[in-house]
Amino acid sequence: MARSGNEVARDINVGPIELISTGAALGAELRGVDLRNLDASQFSAIERAWHDHQVILVRDQTLDDQDLIAFSRRFGELDWAPIQETGRRFVEGLPEIYIVSNVTVNGEPIGSLGAGEAVWHADMSYLDVPPMASMLYALEVPPAGGNTSFCSMYAVYAALPDRLKRRIADLKIKHDGTYNSGGYLRQGVTPTDDPRTSPGAIHPLVCTHPDTRRRMLYLGRRRNAYLVGLELAESEALLDELWNFVARPEYAWEHVWRVGDLVLWDNRCTMHRRDPFDASARRIMHRTQIKGSAAPA
Incomplete structure (x- = not known):
C-alpha cells in the first residue's frame, strides 16, 4: 500500500x-x-x-x-x-x-x-x-x-471501467521503435507510419509488476502503437479510448x-x-x- x-x-x-x-x-x-x-x-x-x-x-x-x-x-x-x-x-x-x-x-x-x-x-x-x-x-x-x-499506470488501470478491462485483458500491444519521445526518427530506422509494419517489441497490454504484484496498463507511447490481431481502425479507436485516461490530471504528478x-x-x-x-x-x-x-x- x-x-x-x-x-x-x-x-x-x-x-x-x-x-x-x-x-x-x-x-x-x-x-x-x-x-x-x-x-x-x-x-x-x-x-x-x-x-x-x-x-x-x-x-x-x-x-x-x-x-x-x-x-x-x-x-x-x-x-x-x-x-x-x-x-x-x-x-x-x-x-x-x-x-x-x-x-x-x-x-x-x-x-x-x-x-x-x-x-x-x-x-x-x-x-x-x-x-x-x-x-x-x-x-x-x-x-x-x-x-x-x-x-501512474496502476491508477490508470484501476480507473478503467470493468467492460474495458475485460476487453483488453488478453490483448498484446506492439511498441513502436521508429520514433523517440521527441518525435525524431531513431538512428538506422526506415521511417514508416504504418503501425502494423513498424519495428518494435510486442508486450501484454495489461501486466503485473514483478515486485509489487500490482496490475497496470502498459502502453509505452502512442505513435505507431498497434493492438496485435485487430483491424487497424479498431486498434486505433481502442488505443484512443485508453489514452484518454492517461491525459487526466488525477493520475499524474x-x-x-x-x-x-x-x-x-x-x-x-x-x-x-x-x-x-x-x-x-x-x-x-x-x-x-x-x-x-x-x-x-
Whole structure:
C-alpha cells in the first residue's frame, strides 16, 4: 500500500529519513538523505519508498558522475548510453551517463532531446526487455518550463471501467521503435507510419509488476502503437479510448526542477513527459538507466 503524509524511516547510525508524499496518484520526496553516503538500512528505506510511490525525489544533492553511477548501481546493472551522432560517448570513460540537454559547445550538442516537448512515454518500451528504472539528476535548469510529469499506470488501470478491462485483458500491444519521445526518427530506422509494419517489441497490454504484484496498463507511447490481431481502425479507436485516461490530471504528478534534484522513477509502472522551455535557456541533466531483468508479463 502507498503511504501518505509524512513518514520517518529511522536509522540508528545516521538519523531519520523523512518521506513526504506528493498527495498525488504517485510520487514522494525523501529528506535527510545524502545519496553519496548510504548504509544498507537507508537504502532499504529508499527502495521501499520507490516501490510504494513509483517516483521518488531527493533534493539538494551534490553528485558527480561517479556518485550518480554508484547510487544507481545499488538498484541493479546499468545500461550504457547510446553513442552520439558525433561517434563519441556523452561522457568519455563513463558509458553509463546519458546527457539530456539543449546546450551546444562549438556548434555541437553536448546531449540529446533538446528543448521541445516530450510526449507521454515509458523509456525504451520498444525493446524486448525494457529498462527497469531511470534516474535523472539536475545540473542546470531553465527559469521556467521544462517540468517533468509522471503518470501512474496502476491508477490508470484501476480507473478503467470493468467492460474495458475485460476487453483488453488478453490483448498484446506492439511498441513502436521508429520514433523517440521527441518525435525524431531513431538512428538506422526506415521511417514508416504504418503501425502494423513498424519495428518494435510486442508486450501484454495489461501486466503485473514483478515486485509489487500490482496490475497496470502498459502502453509505452502512442505513435505507431498497434493492438496485435485487430483491424487497424479498431486498434486505433481502442488505443484512443485508453489514452484518454492517461491525459487526466488525477493520475499524474508534475515535478518542477531545481538544481541538485535527483528523481528516480519505475519505468515499468509509470510514464513521463516533459514540458517545452525557452531554447535559449540552458538545461543540463545527467541520466542513468537500470537494466530490466525480464520482459513485461
